[in-house]
Amino acid sequence: MTNVIRLLAFCLAVLVFSSCEKVIDVDVDQSGSQLVIEGNLSNIMATQKVKISRSVMFTDSNNFPAVSGAKVTVTDNQKNIITFRENSPGIYSVTYRGVPGRTYTLNVDIEGQTYTAISVMPSPVKLDTLSLTDISFGSRKYDGVIAQYHDPAKTADQYRFLLSINGKQNKQIFVANDRLTNGNKMLTELYPGFSDNDEDEQEFKPRDSIVVEMQCIDPNVFTYWYTLQSQEARGPGGGVTPSNPPSNISNGALGYFSAHTASARKLIVQ
Amino acid sequence: MPFNLRFLRYLLPLLFISFSNFLTAQERYTVSGTVRDKSTGETLIGATVTLKDSATSINTSTNSYGFFSLTVKPSQYDVFISYVGYQTSQQKISLNKSTALRIELASSSELKEVVISAKNRPGENIRSPQMGLDKLDMKTISSVPVLFGEKDILKTIQLLPGVKSGGEGNTGFFVRGGAADQNLILLDEATVYNSSHLLGFFSTFNSDAIKDVNLYKGGMPAQYGGRLSSVLDVKMDDGNSKNFSVQGGIGLIASRLKVEGPIVKNKSSFMISGRRTYLDLLLKASPDPDLKGNTLNFYDLNAKFNYRFDDKNTVYLSGYFGQDNLGIKNLFDNDWGNSTATLRYNHLFNDRLFSNTSVIYNKYNYNIRVFSTNNNFTAKSLIRDYNLKEDLQYYGNKHILRFGVNALHHRLQPSDIETTGQSSVNSQSIEYRYGLEGAAYVSDEWQITNWLNVLYGTRFSSFTVLGPGTFKTYDGSGFPVSTQTYDDHEFGKSYFYLEPRVSASFSMNDQNSIKLSYNRNTQNIHILSNSGSSTPTDQYVLSSNNIKPELADQVSAGYFKNLAGNAWEFSVETYYKWLQNQIDYRDGAQLIANADVESQLLYGKGRSYGLELYAKKNAGKLVGWISYTLARTERKFDKINNGNYFPARYDRLHDLSVTGVYNLSKRWNFAGSFIYSTGNAVTYPAGKYEIGGMTTYYYTSRNANRMPYTSRLDLSATLEGKENKKFHSSWSFGVYNALNRKNPYSISFRDSETKPGTTEAVQVALFGIIPSVxxxxxx
Incomplete structure (x- = not known):
């Protein structure tokens, strides 16, 4: 439901504000470089990745330095140790399949400092089908894709959706939980054209290949993404006061570690 | 805290001394009465009554119902009654028994002169111990230029010192560092929870129906309570008791009509005033498909009826109903509105004891409907209050004693969600919340000497959580640690507070005074909104076992000076305010339809301090005022900004406004207002990094940055129609934002499309220049 309200706020914002935008110069503070860890471990036998990089100053260009030479391992509550190797600078990977219900602990040793994070892999939920939809208001039409799945009634579930079109990842954050929708057949609508960075994706073209990956994520990772999502500044009044989303990684590193289950579907636009 | 209950040890004996004063008064008679407008019979609130004999001069002012009472030694007196915009009345009485007067003042517009005269204007602002009070007369409000030419109380008070506008598109206003939900907004004593229409562009107060507006920024008298930062007390017209009259206005986007007249001449009258926008009719007719078919309108209705049985008994029944509708065709609609009803009974026990009993109902509700087949739902939310007040005023010799009781019952329906068909949303209802606020107060306005006046008193307030309901208690991390269930009408957690209120004025002479005040206020109903702006769908919560009542202590000091026979008024006021039990939110807080919403909250404190300069010219062809505020307002929460103080979003160092009305001739007048203010405090990124393939921003401290400044010039001109006995008309022309400045509404950050690989800041502005007629x- 909160996603629907966001969508409405977006429609209002487009109608009211679209003509009054301008790029301005602002005075920003300068910060020291921060360590950023983004770790994912899924229940699909695939390349599992931990990416380590550093932040840059706001005024710098978007080249985020890779951090090499870290010792990266993940242990589970069955005492299995999974060792990640640096295959390209800052990208540590291993081919592995996680098991739902297990607790995974990420350990990163770098420059004499240890960073740890804990994530419990939730039970999987299957993404059943994808279908197309659109939303129109005024002269504008936005194409969207509906992800259909059944939310399990017994558990509190959190979802993250990754949408890509022709192999290009959409830059919006889509997360949802079942607080108001528990146990239902879900038809979650994703509109790729709602982001400033993806305005060219407002309408689908024939033969577009649309892939949706649905992840079941743990509550801490949900809070991480939800915080980022609610700071997206569209809509009346802007987003909530921005802050760094609460990370599950120790020692002040930015980023998150997520043990999740994944289910993906592809749809070709006719 | 510099103040605590020990304070009362000094206060209470003072009250007893006052009582004993009443008892020792001897051989005195009372002059009492009611002051009315000669042509309409409307009572005049705050008119000054002066009794003068060869030796002394004594003043008082009329109360909210036009009543006054003065008890003095027998003598030959000249009685002067004066009121802004009216001819001063003068009569002689030889007082050898208690006397009741019926006074009617003629409006000075009947003098057929343009220049407002300052002669005989009382220096009430100098003498009265009340500080932090702004009185607005409706004449001023009607000439200040505003958006779309709709004269507006809320827009006008935002031109006063110490009052900060929420900005374009924002419903709230901020008084001396208080949040938008810390203003008590009263319409004929009923609480108005949402004081704006059309997302803040209009206020719910239709100026046609309004008689009197008082804004208390500090030194709140003891009869007011329940909000921390201000009281905006708005009173409706009673209705013309002498003649039937119709007035109205036709504007570009809204029209108004008011009908009033006697039911029984001089005994009973009515007033009905309505307003409706037709913006959506324009939208329907619009060829632009972006606008066509959408809904955007509001309407409101004020009505009042009164019946005067005799000089001692009067009843008033007043009501307000307003609603906004906003919708996008086939997608959703959203409506919200206030309803209020107030029944009052005025009774004079004798010529010195005035009583008012009020029974008040008010409601605020909103509905959101989403039409999507897959995710359709209707969400309803409501606040309903029943309020019972008994207020007594005793006019003693040099004392006005005021005391009373108040009981207020709240019902909150946070969110009732209903769905149809195969919606993925579950129908559900978040548990209703009930609360009971009680208060008893006593205060005394005492003219100790010619140069020293004090207003002191205390309010004893309570809040009790009422069942039925299940209440969880959360620990510091937001996890539930215990659960308690209360039955129907069972009392839960209670809070009790004493709220001392003291102010004093030291008049050096008729032209100069120094005033000091201290007051404490508590608040038990709170808005939850983490978006930094207020919207009609903000959630309300009551105090509970987790949410403690908000508390504010304010001290202020001021210097007041009048010049040129009170034609000029100057004031300097300074204040410091301590705020406790303030509310903020955890990261990623989910506030919508959340039964566990209290687990998402953080509690902290605040402080706010400032200096307010005000210069006002009351007389001459050019009237107006300049106000300047230098202020800071900060908040402190353990889990935000590393536990350090940070600026509130509406913290602005400088706020300047200049308002002028120039009466060129009998037919033409021109008005202008200019505002300048420091930008809102915002949080800009200090760095950036990549997460999930997206540029993500790194923040170091909260609200440490500033939006660009805001400035705006508004102009208006009014052309009065030719003089005609029966029919009067006028044209009003206005230009909003005459300099067409793009004032910042929000600033966001994104990857640049023109310079790939870099990020840019984007400012959104709402309104450019807007003309109106x-x-x-x-x-």
């Missing part, structure tokens, strides 16, 4: 009539 309105035709007003009266007969």
């Amino acid at each position: 309105t035709w007003n009539f009266k007969f």
Whole structure:
């Protein structure tokens, strides 16, 4: 439901504000470089990745330095140790399949400092089908894709959706939980054209290949993404006061570690 | 805290001394009465009554119902009654028994002169111990230029020192560092929870129906309570008790009509005033498909009826109903509105004891409907209050004693969600919340000497959580640690507070005074909104076992000076305010339809301090005021900004406004207002990094940055129609934002499309220059 309200706020914002935008110069503070860890471990036998990089100053260009030479391992509550190797600078990977219900602990040793994070892999939920939809208001039409799945009634579930079109990842954050929708057949609508960075994706073209990956994520990772999502500044009044989303990684590193289950579907636009 | 209950040890004995004063008064008679407008019979609130004999001069002012009472030694007196915009009345009485007067003042517009005269204007602002009070007369409000030419109380008070506008598109206003939900907004004593229409562009107060507006920024008298930062007390017209009259206005986007007249001449009258926008009719007719078919309108209705049985008994029944509708065709609609009803009974026990009993109902609700087949739902939310007040005023010799009781019952329906068909949303209802606020107060306005006046008193307030309901208690991390269930009408957690209120004025002479005040206020109903702006769908919560009542202590000091026979008023006021039990939110807080919403909250404190300069010219062809505020307002929460103080979003160092009205001739007048303010405090990124393939921003401290400044010039001109006995009309022309400045509404950050690999800041502005025209009539 909160996603629907966001969508409405977006429609209002487009109608009211679209003509009054301008790029301005602002005075920003300068910060020291921060360590950023983004770790994912899924229940699909695939390349599992931990990416380590550093932040840059706001005024710098978007080249985020890779951090090499870290010792990266993940242990589970069955005492299995999974060792990640640096295959390209800052990208540590291993081919592995996680098991739902297990607790995974990420350990990163770098420059004499240890960073740890804990994530419990939730039970999987299957993404059943994808279908197309659109939303129109005024002269504008936005194409969207509906992800259909059944939310399990017994558990509190959190979802993250990754949408890509022709192999290009959409830059919006889509997360949802079942607080108001528990146990239902879900038809979650994703509109790729709602982001400033993806305005060219407002309408689908024939033969577009649309892939949706649905992840079941743990509550801490949900809070991480939800915080980022609610700071997206569209809509009346802007987003909530921005802050760094609460990370599950120790020692002040930015980023998150997520043990999740994944289910993906592809749809070709006719 | 510099103040605590020990304070009362000094206060209470003072009250007893006052009582004993009443008892020792001897051989004195009372002059009492009611002051009314000669042509309409409307009572005049705050008119000054002066009794003068060869030796002394004593003043008082009329109360909210036009009543006054003065008890003095027998003598030959000249009685002067004066009121802004009216001719001063003068009569002689030889007082050898208690006397009741019926006074009617003629409006000075009947003098057929343009220049407002300052002669005999009382220096009430100098003498009265009340500080932090702004009185607005409706004449001023009607000439200040505003958006779309709709004269507006809320927009006008935002031109006063110490009052900060929420900005374009924002419903709230901020008083001396308080949040938008810390203003008590009263319409004929009923609480108005949402004081704006059309997302903040209009206020719910239709100026046609309004008689009197008082804004208390500090030194709140003891009869007011329940909000921390201000009281905006708005009173409706009673209705013309002498003649039937119709007035109205036709504007570009809204029209108004008011009908009033006697039911029984001089005994009973009514007033009905309505307003409706037709913006959506324009939208329907619009060729632009972006606008066509959408809904955007509001309407409101004020009505009042009164019946005067005799000089001692009067009843008033007043009500307000307003609603906004906003919708996008086939997608959703959203409506919200206030309803209020107030029944009051005035009774004079004797010529010195005035009583008012009020029974008040008010409601605020909103509905959101989403039409999507897959995710359709209707969400309803409501606040309903029943309020019972008994207020007594005793006019003693040099004392006005005021005391009373108040009981207020709240019902909150946070969110009732209903769905149809195969919606993925579950129908559900978040548990209703009930609360009971009680208060008893006593205060005394005492003219100790010619140069020293004090207003002191205390309010004893309570809040009790009422069942039925299940209440969880959360620990510091937001996890539930215990659960308690209360039955129907069972009392839960209670809070009790004493709220001392003291102010004093030291008059050096008729032209100069120094005032000091201290007051404490508590608040038990709170808005939850983490978006930094207020919207009609904000959630309300009551105090509970987790949410403690908000508390504010304010001290202020001021210097007041009048010049040129009170034609000029100057004031300097300074204040410091301590705020406790303030509310903020955890990261990623989910506030919508959340039964565990209290687990998402953080509690902290605040401080706010400032200096307010005010210069006002009351007389001459050019009237107006300049106000400047230098202020800071900060908040502190353990889990935000590393536990350090940070600026509130509406913290602005400088706020300047200049308002002027120039009466060129009998037919033409021109008005202008200019505002300048420091930008809002915002949080800009200090760095950036990549997460999930997206540029993500790194923040170091909260609200440490500033939006660009805001400035705006508004102009208006009014052309009065030719003089005609029966029919009067005027044209109002206005230009909003005459300099067409793009004032910042929000600033966001994104990857640049023009310079790939870099990020840019984007400012959104709402309104450029907007002209307006309105035709007003009266007969």
